[in-house]
Amino acid sequence: PATMEPKKPRKSPASERPLLKAWLASGGTKASYDATLPQAISPYEEEKLHAAGVILKTSRTFFEKARGLVGEDKFEDFCADVADREQVRDMRGNEYGGAKPRNPTGMIIGLLLHRIAGLTPRFHASREEVLAVAPKTPHPATREKEKQPIQLSLIETPIYTKEQDERLRRRIERAMTQTKLIQEKTAKERGEITYSSVSLVQASLPHLDPGNATVWQRTNGRKMLVVQTGIDSITGKPLGLPYGSFPRLALYHIATQVKLTGNPRISLGRSIYAFLKALGVSDNKKNYIAVSEQCKRLFASRMSLVETKRRTNLDGYIEGINTKYFPPLAKETEWWFSSGLGTGPQLDFESYIILHEEFFQNMMQNSFPIDQGVIRILRRSSLGLDVYGWLCYRNFLMNTHGASELHIPTDKLFEQFGSTYRRERDFRARLGDIIRVIAPHWRGGLNYELDETGLLLKPSPLQIEK
Numbered sequence: 001p002a003t004m005e006p007k008k009p010r011k012s013p014a015s016e017r018p019l020l021k022a023w024l025a026s027g028g029t030k031a032s033y034d035a036t037l038p039q040a041i042s043p044y045e046e047e048k049l050h051a052a053g054v055i056l057k058t059s060r061t062f063f064e065k066a067r068g069l070v071g072e073d074k075f076e077d078f079c080a081d082v083a084d085r086e087q088v089r090d091m092r093g094n095e096y097g098g099a100k101p102r103n104p105t106g107m108i109i110g111l112l113l114h115r116i117a118g119l120t121p122r123f124h125a126s127r128e129e130v131l132a133v134a135p136k137t138p139h140p141a142t143r144e145k146e147k148q149p150i151q152l153s154l155i156e157t158p159i160y161t162k163e164q165d166e167r168l169r170r171r172i173e174r175a176m177t178q179t180k181l182i183q184e185k186t187a188k189e190r191g192e193i194t195y196s197s198v199s200l201v202q203a204s205l206p207h208l209d210p211g212n213a214t215v216w217q218r219t220n221g222r223k224m225l226v227v228q229t230g231i232d233s234i235t236g237k238p239l240g241l242p243y244g245s246f247p248r249l250a251l252y253h254i255a256t257q258v259k260l261t262g263n264p265r266i267s268l269g270r271s272i273y274a275f276l277k278a279l280g281v282s283d284n285k286k287n288y289i290a291v292s293e294q295c296k297r298l299f300a301s302r303m304s305l306v307e308t309k310r311r312t313n314l315d316g317y318i319e320g321i322n323t324k325y326f327p328p329l330a331k332e333t334e335w336w337f338s339s340g341l342g343t344g345p346q347l348d349f350e351s352y353i354i355l356h357e358e359f360f361q362n363m364m365q366n367s368f369p370i371d372q373g374v375i376r377i378l379r380r381s382s383l384g385l386d387v388y389g390w391l392c393y394r395n396f397l398m399n400t401h402g403a404s405e406l407h408i409p410t411d412k413l414f415e416q417f418g419s420t421y422r423r424e425r426d427f428r429a430r431l432g433d434i435i436r437v438i439a440p441h442w443r444g445g446l447n448y449e450l451d452e453t454g455l456l457l458k459p460s461p462l463q464i465e466k
Contacts, residue, residue, distance in 0.1 A: 016065060018113055023069060026119040038064035039072070048079035053104030066112055070119070078115060080426050082108050175377065182373050182441050187464055192372035195255040197363050199225065199305060201393045204386045206243035207420045216241050220416045223307045230300025230328060242298040245382040246291050249279040250298060252375065254353070255363045264360040268335075268351040275351070280376045292335075299330035299353060331356045368393060369464040374441045384434045386417060391438065391446070391457075398459045409454040428452070 023033050041049070041056070041063060049056060049063070056063065067075040187193045203218040203225030210216060216227040229238045257266045269275040276283045276291060332354040355363075370392050378384035398406060410428055418427035432450050439446040444461030 016062065018109075019062065019066060019069075019116070022113040022117040025117040028069075028119075033069070036065075036068045039067040039075075040064060041067060042076070045076055045079040048083040049108070052079075052082040052108055054082075054108050055105050059105055059109065062109065063112075066116065070116060074115075077426075077429070078112060080423060082111060178373060178377060179441055182371065183443060186443065187369075187371040187373065190373060192376075193256075193369050193464060194252050194372040194375060195259045195363075195367040196252055196370050196389045196392075197255050198366040198368065198393065199303075199362060200248070200251055201386075201389045203305075204417065204419075205247055205382075206241055207382045209243055210241050212238075213241060214238050218416065218419065223305065226304040226306060228302040228304075230297065230302070239297050239300050242294050242301060243382075244290075244294065245379055245385055246279070246281075246294040247298045248382060248385045249281070249375075249379060250291075250295055252370075253278055254355070255367045258355070258360060258363040259367055262364070264331075264355040264357070266353050266355065268353060270350045280372075280379055296335070299333050300328055302328055328356065329359055330354065368396060371441075371443075371463045374438070374463075377441060378437070381434065383417060383420075383430070384437065387431065387434050388438050390416075391435075392463055394457060395460050396462065398457065399462060404458070406457045407454055408457070410452065413455060431455075 020030065020033055024030065038061070041060070045067075046056065054063075070078070181190065202220050202223050205227065206216055214229045218225050227241060229241050231237070232239050254266050258264070269278065272288050272291075273283045276287055279291070281287050281291070330353045334350075334352050370389060374388055375385065378388055394406065397403070410424060413431065414421070414424050414427050417431070418424070421427035421430070428450075435446070435448065435450060435455075439448070442460065443463060447458040447460045449456040
């Protein structure tokens with residue numbers, strides 16, 4: 001009817017109260033918050049947020065206000081980060097946001113609040129401004145609570161719940177204890193020496209699920225690693241390519257057992273609990289399913305190492321290609337894991353893998369020791385595992401050959417490690433974050449410089465003494 005009043009526009013469900021609290025936690029003031037005007041989201045940022053699963057129809061006001069607070073550059077970098085699944089997984093968005101992955105809008109809002117709260121303090125909020133924070137439309141049942149002063153704490157915001165904060169506190173305490181232990185005792189004294197294959201360092205496996213792809217290749221200088229998926233013996237379909245941190249942890253375990261036993265037959269334990277404990281991961285159903293799937297893909301995959309060589313003659317030099325074709329990693333596999341978790345039940349017979357002779361000889365002759373304590377800290381980040389192993393190997397070569405320094409351009413690093421990043425600057429920022437995590441755990445200090453041109457390495461103390 002003509003007399004009907006027009007519908008009011010739907011109000012954004014994303015309240016600005018958590019945004020104000022995060023701003024005050026960073027050192028900003030309520031006056032500066034009120035004086036900041038919202039900024040329209042650019043098409044590029046909107047595209048990235050949509051790719052991350054954000055529904056801007058109900059949260060646009062919140063993100064526009066946040067863009068005005070953090071600035072155009074920081075907001076654009078944030079949008080690029082959340083569009084990258086590897087970045088979101090490493091940042092543990094479901095813990096910061098207090099939302100499950102099936103609610104990506106709440107998860108991304110939580111990540112943004114966490115990033116705002118962690119900004120360098122520009123202003124210092126007075127206690128009066130902190131106490132003045134109150135809901136715009138208080139519920140009648142909360143009027144008595146409004147009379148009490150509100151304590152500014154990130155636990156009270158949607159960034160954390162109390163249970164999540166307790167888990168995070170325990171995780172931080174364990175990490176600090178592990179860091180202190182690494183600095184005080186050597187890996188040999190702690191009994192935490194593991195081995196890595198040089199081939200895994202020169203070219204890495206996928207970081208994210210490559211989908212239906214059956215071939216994966218990575219280039220490092222004149223060397224290229226080509227990985228082909230195996231075939232399911234029951235269905236006749238491709239198993240898929242191994243990816244993520246679990247195949248890398250499994251290869252560390254296999255290379256370590258090869259070096260210690262000198263036997264191509266590697267025991268995988270009598271229960272899934274024993275194998276997960278050997279890899280250094282939690283024994284839960286999610287890890288059980290993921291490790292089983294990734295190991296099935298890894299053991300059946302085929303790898304080829306292609307190297308371009310140069311030989312000189314009277315007319316100068318000629319280029320040739322040397323290709324080493326490897327059979328599947330496993331010659332024989334017995335995968336008998338019980339479905340029970342925890343300490344039991346255990347089977348009367350053990351699971352094992354028998355390596356092909358080519359892989360066995362490669363691991364025996366071309367493996368180097370690394371610190372298992374650092375691997376345990378980086379176990380959730382496949383990129384972190386790759387970078388740490390590569391740094392250990394490069395540092396070993398520099399100390400062996402007496403090199404004073406080594407500069408690796410950014411484009412070469414991006415070519416080797418940045419398979420999941422579209423922009424080189426995003427990869428460079430992520431690489432800097434990972435190296436800053438590795439540096440405190442490097443005994444004696446990691447001697448490096450990272451800038452826009454690349455990474456400069458200088459000889460650092462060996463992590464494992466000869």
